Amino acid sequence: MTDDEKTIKCVVWDLDETVWDGILLEDAEVKLRPGVLEVMRTLDERGILNSVASRNEHDLAMRKLTEFGVAEYLLHPQINWGPKSTSVRTVAEAINIGLDTVAFVDDQPFERDEVAHLLPEVLCIDSLDAERIPDLARTQPRFVTDNARRRRVMYQADARRTEAEQRYEGTSADFLASLDMRFSIAPAAEVDLQRAEELTVRTNQLNATGYTYSYEELDAFRRSPDHDLYIAALDDRYGTYGQIGLALVERGTDAWTIKLLLMSCRVMSRGVGSVLLNHLIRTAAAAGVPLRAEFVPTDRNRTMYVTYKFAGFRDLGGTGGVQLLEHDGSDVPEFPPYMTVTVA
């Protein structure tokens, strides 16, 4: 697996002659294809999501998927008469993942070509090869964390939240308050390190420096007297989001420096990035040292720059592509009232 071939995060399946043998609208009976459900379960256990892109009658196909025991494994299935490329793109956007982490399985060369032509980043797979999908290097993440095993359930909770948010009549602030969010910040323990590594590898948009650290490097930081490695988790009334934030602080004598601050994109609208940052600001202020932060601009992470600036950091400028920001410890922010924050 080369660097530009990323681990697959979602497999999008065709239905007729792929998930089942036969054509739902033409044949008297269709049969679940042997091995398909097992492949889906295997992927699911590795934290790889399953979805559907099918040209079919939506309600009829969903009933069949439920009957076959497949529906519960699916996120955002797209069953409509539009082009498959549109359906695949819709799935990727709904889950908020890059197209270069999506695979598409279809028996029809025409459909695979249509997707490959419009979405060249997507890995297209012939249904005949479906049983070998779990053997691909790109479907074998280095670690399978607890978080990964729960990923589908967490995304399903996300879908229910999003639905509730869209139905919500009040302001966004009122909606956030209605979620009963509980945010916990703790020093990373050894059992957290696989998830910590996974977060550095998976997070691009909300990563202030884009540094990725290996398990071994993170373990060294965890043990180092000169570093603090924090991991943060979020729960609300819909369930857990799992561990979604990570921060690495280097404690120098003149100042502390945030080397890494990242948040899962799934919690971008929850305000927790600022809360984790607030905790770092308060801790440094209590120790009486200025808090600095490294920021490496990419074409995707301006959000983190705004997060720092709006938290009261000044831009000190930079060299070699690394910008340095500093908070002087005055005007220390409070934790937001709509969230219960616990610090271990």
Added chain:
Amino acid sequence: MSTDVRDRIADYLAKFFPVTDLQDTDDIFKRGFVSSLFAMQLVAFVEQEFGVTVENEDLELDNFRSIASLERFVTGKLAAPVAR
């Protein structure tokens, strides 16, 4: 002109905050309901609604913290001669 800017800003914030009691000088960041997503949306709103560019050096809390400071920032941006 400037009341128009003020009203457009207040209307936008009304989607996020219970604004019936939001005064022009109330600090929205102190009210706590500020996520990274909201911060980015607010910056994008200012750029698109008023056709101005928010530079990195403009990204200061004092330009964004209240209806009044946003109005001052936008009005200043609109009055500034366009570079080049």
